[in-house]
Amino acid sequence: MSSTGFQLHPPETDGGSRRVRISGALTLDDAGSLRRGLVQALGSEERTELDLGDVEHIEGAAAAILAQSWGDAVCEGRALTFTHAKGPVREILDLYTARVAQDCLREPPQREPIVQQVGRESYRLFQTIVEVLDFLGRLGRSVGWAVRRPSTVRWADVTRLGERHGADGVPITLMIGFLIGLITAFQAAVQLAKFGADVFMAELLSISITRELGPLMTAIVLAGRSGAAIAAELGTMKVGEEVDALDTLGLDPMRFLVLPRILAVSLVAPLLTLLCDVVGVGAGLLIAVVQLDLGWQGFLISIESALSFSDVFGGLFKAWVFGIIIATLACERGLATRGGAEGVGRATTGAVVAILFHLIAADAMFAMLFNLWGI
Amino acid sequence: MIRARNLAIGYNGTAIQRRLDFDVQQGEVFLILGGSGCGKSTLLRTLIGLQPAIQGEFQIEGVVPGGGEPRKPGFGVLFQSSALFGSLTLAQNVALPLSTWTNLDQDTIQTIVRWKLGLVGLDGFENHMPSELSGGMRKRAGIARALALDPPLLFLDEPGAGLDPITSAELDGLIHTLNRGFGVTVVIVTHELQSIYEIGDRCIMLDRDAGTAIAEGRPTDLRDHSEDPRVRRFFHRETRLTQGHA
Known part of the structure; x- marks a missing residue:
């Protein structure tokens, strides 16, 4: 040619x-x-x-x-x-x-009137709300079913998914926790030294990490790692008609796909958060000993006196709720996927954005509630 | 146009077909036939350079496809799933090879794209996304994209799979037109008997158990004159059970 x-x-x-x-x-x-x-x-x-x-x-x-x-x-x-x-x-x-x-x-293309466009988009928004409510309703029914008949939950899947979203995510969580502890310790040391209050670094560091930074940073790592993976996996299954196949086999996708993922992620989130807390505080201890010449015994005694059970447990409770938010939104976006490869990409991006927004909103709500309850 | 000698194909060093010898002549419709899992699509992927041959040699117009620097393809390919780019409109899908491999200006490319889509019966669908089309329309758009650079050779992987009989027949008509009108050589992987008789000039039949080609020739000759029970089973849609009763 x-x-x-x-x-x-x-x-x-x-x-x-x-x-x-x-x-x-x-x-x-x-x-x-x-x-x-x-x-x-x-x-x-x-x-x-x-x-x-x-x-x-x-x-x-x-x-x-x-x-x-x-x-x-x-x-x-x-x-x-x-x-x-x-x-x-x-x-x-x-x-x-x-x-x-x-x-x-050719027939000239009909230009859609603005009123019709507004109507179509409004209807689409209404449809999305209905779909989300339908998803939550079916999820609630599945949870009720699982509570009444725990043996019907696919625990083998929960274990496998827990390993994938939890154990496999330990290295990155530890690294993030260490770096967050390091940064916080340095910032705290510099600011507190101005007032001669650097001895309070342990209190500041331990409370901020266990109550706030640990759960939130772990949740962000989980959102990027597990949330995206779940949305992409379910989205691919949806466009490949695997979800429809489950339906036709009489298997409820909620029980078969969604519930095990929510259980797995919500269970591993507090465990990863605990690891993040320990490593973050450990990084602070390292800075205190190496950089500030504080004794490690004094540091630990300060932590013991400053940290209460509610600080640690409150943070872990938040992490558990964050885990539920991450998995639920990822599953919802994944199962709402339409179209081909582009649809999967859109669902994955949409899931991560929605998860991050809801995490921050939930964190703000926890801050107000904990303040109200005096925790 | 295509020459294969002592070709062995498969995955991860394990051959599923061996000792394949065949030639595809310019201007003919050559079919690769065989039951499910016998390696038809693997042979096609090997021929288009997506998968290395385990043994032997093959050439397309004296060139071994695949490897090295990306270059203007000498053939067009229609994949079984059509493989249209989901984020591009039909016009953008067809325009992509033209804007990549030619120096044509955008107006000329748009004109060519419009008439290529018209050729496959998709005029007016330029701005549609692939997800908005039916399976048959996607196949036709895939053919328009494969034809974008006016290649002398087309590879089609199960073009009629998943289509209704009418759409499948229309697609056969289009393939026939491309072959007779443009002189395009066409290599098709298929196991649809109706298409085989209507558009195939010659064929090679692969067999999973034998691990090699068991027949080569004109489809109607093989149907009417082959004494190989495996070939007869294929062309006469006989199961082992019905053969036993016969």
């Missing part, structure tokens, strides 16, 4: 008609110059004859350009005829001109 070149001969005009002759081979690479040449050569005569008798070879792209010229002429009320085309050239042109792709000969 190499370009061997063509020649567009000067037009011959006779009264109201014009004759243009093309010779040589019309290839894909010549399509651009052919199109530009034809625009100039064809002119605006009522009748134009395009003599293709000397065209030795034509490729589809060049035939498309000739067909476009023919269609344009039809739209403008002019007559353009292809003459003397030999066997294969004629056949290819016939194939292309069998259908007219000109806008002027």
